[in-house]
Amino acid sequence: MTSIDARTSVDGVVVLGPDDMAAFLAVTRRDPVVNVFPEYRGRSTHLDPRWLGGEVWGRFVDGTLVAALHVGANAVPISCDAESAGVFAARMRALPRRSCTLVGPRSSVEVLWEGLRDLWGEPRDVRWDQPHLEIRTAPAIVPDPSVRLVEPHELEALYPACVAMYTEEVGVSPEAGGNDELYRARVRQLIGRRWSFARFGEDGRVEFKAEVACASPYAAQVQGVWVRPDLRGRGIAAPATAAVVQLARTRIAPVVSLYVNDFNHAARAAYTKVGFTHTATFSTVMF
Numbered sequence: 699m700t701s702i703d704a705r706t707s708v709d710g711v712v713v714l715g716p717d718d719m720a721a722f723l724a725v726t727r728r729d730p731v732v733n734v735f736p737e738y739r740g741r742s743t744h745l746d747p748r749w750l751g752g753e754v755w756g757r758f759v760d761g762t763l764v765a766a767l768h769v770g771a772n773a774v775p776i777s778c779d780a781e782s783a784g785v786f787a788a789r790m791r792a793l794p795r796r797s798c799t800l801v802g803p804r805s806s807v808e809v810l811w812e813g814l815r816d817l818w819g820e821p822r823d824v825r826w827d828q829p830h831l832e833i834r835t836a837p838a839i840v841p842d843p844s845v846r847l848v849e850p851h852e853l854e855a856l857y858p859a860c861v862a863m864y865t866e867e868v869g870v871s872p873e874a875g876g877n878d879e880l881y882r883a884r885v886r887q888l889i890g891r892r893w894s895f896a897r898f899g900e901d902g903r904v905e906f907k908a909e910v911a912c913a914s915p916y917a918a919q920v921q922g923v924w925v926r927p928d929l930r931g932r933g934i935a936a937p938a939t940a941a942v943v944q945l946a947r948t949r950i951a952p953v954v955s956l957y958v959n960d961f962n963h964a965a966r967a968a969y970t971k972v973g974f975t976h977t978a979t980f981s982t983v984m985f
Contacts, residue, residue, distance in 0.1 A: 711789050714756045714766065716744045721763040722756065728777045730916035731832055731955050732803060732978050736768045736776045738912035752796065755789070757782050773797035775806035787813025800983040804828075807981040823869060823984045827960035831974035832917075834953050837940035838973035845906060845941035848894040853886055856896060859904040860885050863924035868984070892949065895942045897934075905929055906938040910946055918951040923965065935968040943972060 714722055722740050726733040736754070743749035752770025756763045765782035768774040773790070775783055783806045790810070795818055800807050804826060848856050861881070864872045872881040888894045893910035904926065911921040920942060925934050943954045957980040958965050 709785055710758045711755050714745045714754045716746060719745060725763055725766055725777045731953050733776055734914050734917040734919045735912045736774055737914045757785055772799045772801055775802045778806040780809050783809035784813060790814060791817055798985045804979045804981040811983055821983045821985050825959055825982045828957045828980040829976045830957045830978035830980050831969055832953055832955045832977045833943055833974045837943050839937060839940050839971055841941035841944045842937035845895055845897045845938045847892055848889050848896050850889055855902055856904055857885055859907050859924060863922050897938055906934055908942045910950055913950050917953040917955055918946045920954060920956040936971040939968060940972045
């Protein structure tokens, strides 16, 4: 992997490492819920590129870290104003593209994409308006008591639901290109962390499922919320999601967040019933 220069960078952009953790966490804590993914990645890898599978870049101004960018399979801006996002975009132009997704707060993603679009080519999909939602209290409705943690022996029952949800959401199967074992390992990992939740029917099939994708001491971000297609429209999603919120707030972190496509009206209505509020807007550019 080609790396940017270290502390001699003329634009103030450097690769962060373990010695930068305190400064990095000070940047993520400007909005620890919006920044839960990069904070989780930083905490779990200590910003060591060997474990990141990529790098975290930081922009320094007068010796102070003012913004950062997670550069891996996902390029994620962290507390970037327009100036910092523009500096990062210029730096990204000088290197081969290593990310298949730009994702994060819309204002930053727009600047990054404006600086890269002529070089990176046509994206597979662009979703500019993705409401970022948070809940900091108990759910506003009664949680579904049948939603529970998934146990390790239930991997084979859960896995098809995870593949179905991913394919429906992203438009490409997570098993494409022979990645089935990698994806299966990811599902197994979430179960092992006690971050996977589901409701099973009497026949053992998954009726609802969701996962916590990342977490910090401040927040847990939910992803992969899915109701089996033949059961949709029956009012399952809202109380089941309320159960996930209750379990996540009890077991993982005090604030639960997620982001949702603006056109997914059914999901947005369910999240409103649960008590989520709109606190930011994300965007995703996918290749």
